Amino acid sequence: HRLWPEVPVKMTITEANVAHMAEDILRLRNRGIPVNDTFAGGVPVWGEASLAELGRQLQKLCSYELERPDTERRSDLLSIDLRGVLRGGAPGPFACGAGESRVTYTHSGERCACHLLSDLVLDSGALERLKGGAVERVPMEGCGSCPLDPICPTCEGNSFRLYGCFGRREESQCALFRRQVYYACRYQAKRILRRGVCGERDRMTLAAVKKLMGDRRWFPAEVDGDPEKGEGGASAH
Numbered sequence: 001h002r003l004w005p006e007v008p009v010k011m012t013i014t015e016a017n018v019a020h021m022a023e024d025i026l027r028l029r030n031r032g033i034p035v036n037d038t039f040a041g042g043v044p045v046w047g048e049a050s051l052a053e054l055g056r057q058l059q060k061l062c063s064y065e066l067e068r069p070d071t072e073r074r075s076d077l078l079s080i081d082l083r084g085v086l087r088g089g090a091p092g093p094f095a096c097g098a099g100e101s102r103v104t105y106t107h108s109g110e111r112c113a114c115h116l117l118s119d120l121v122l123d124s125g126a127l128e129r130l131k132g133g134a135v136e137r138v139p140m141e142g143c144g145s146c147p148l149d150p151i152c153p154t155c156e157g158n159s160f161r162l163y164g165c166f167g168r169r170e171e172s173q174c175a176l177f178r179r180q181v182y183y184a185c186r187y188q189a190k191r192i193l194r195r196g197v198c199g200e201r202d203r204m205t206l207a208a209v210k211k212l213m214g215d216r217r218w219f220p221a222e223v224d225g226d227p228e229k230g231e232g233g234a235s236a237h
Contacts, residue, residue, distance in 0.1 A: 001033050008034035014043065015050040022060035025075060037076050041158040045172045051179065052222055058183035066190055077180055078187045082208040083201070084151040090144075093137065093166060094156050116157025126160070135160060137167035147215045152177055179220050185209045 009028060013021055021037075028035050046054070061075045084091070094100070099113030104120075112118040119127055129135065143149050152169065159168045189209045192202045212218070 001031075005032070006034065008036040011035050011037040012040050013037060013054075014040045015046050018050055018053050018057060021054070021057040022064070025061065026064060035076070039173065039176045041155050041170060041173070042162060043172050046175060048221075051175055051220070054176065055179050055183070055220065055222060058179060062183050062187040065187060066194070069191065069195060078184045080151065080180065080184050082151060082181070082184065082188065082212065083204045085147065085208045085211055086204060088150050090139070090149050091151070091153060093154075095153060096155070098156065114157045116155070116161050121157075121161060126164075129164075130160065136165050138163070138165040139167045140169050140171075143169060147212060147218050148177065148181055151181070175220070178218055181212065181218070182220055182223065185212055 011025065011028075017024070025035050025037055058077065061078055065074055065078060094113065096114075098117075102114070104112045104115045104118055106112065106118050106120060108119075110118070115121060117130060122130065143152065146152070154167060154169050155173075156166050158170060159166050162168075162170065188205055192198075192206060197203060197206070
């Protein structure tokens, strides 16, 4: 933190630590340490109790951020760009920046797109296939009809590691992302409306929230299609 104050610590969220997710994120941020928080990949589908806890933790983050509108740093989980739902089309391959804005170097000095596509993770057969360039893109069935498809991320590393192809999303990430988007909608709409609309980006964000909250197909099960039912009763409308 002293040497590289702008470099965030990496926090990987799992069922094992979700119960104190908000507390851990805020404790670090209050010490001036930025946090890059993401969900673990390559894991089984979370249980219902853990998913409900995730909703409560996201609401805690939402409430904290709304109480401090002037804070410089905001949670990555609540700050995802929702405007993509207005443009349509799924994010492109390696939208995470792997291989471009971030790279991995192995112990032998070889440069790779990410650690999941290196000999740190893959066996020799998978590496040969990857380097041969004959890896197909096989999107998961049903994603194209989901309202969240234009903004839903795909981990290409886990897609290849788990399924032998690119472009396939993990089933376990679906329920997590739906809750993330639900609370991001609530947070971003409230934040904009409280301080006033300030330009085209805000108008597009509000339009995206309106579009998303008007389509209940993707709503998390515990809110039952009612944006008023989340923890604290906050609404995105």
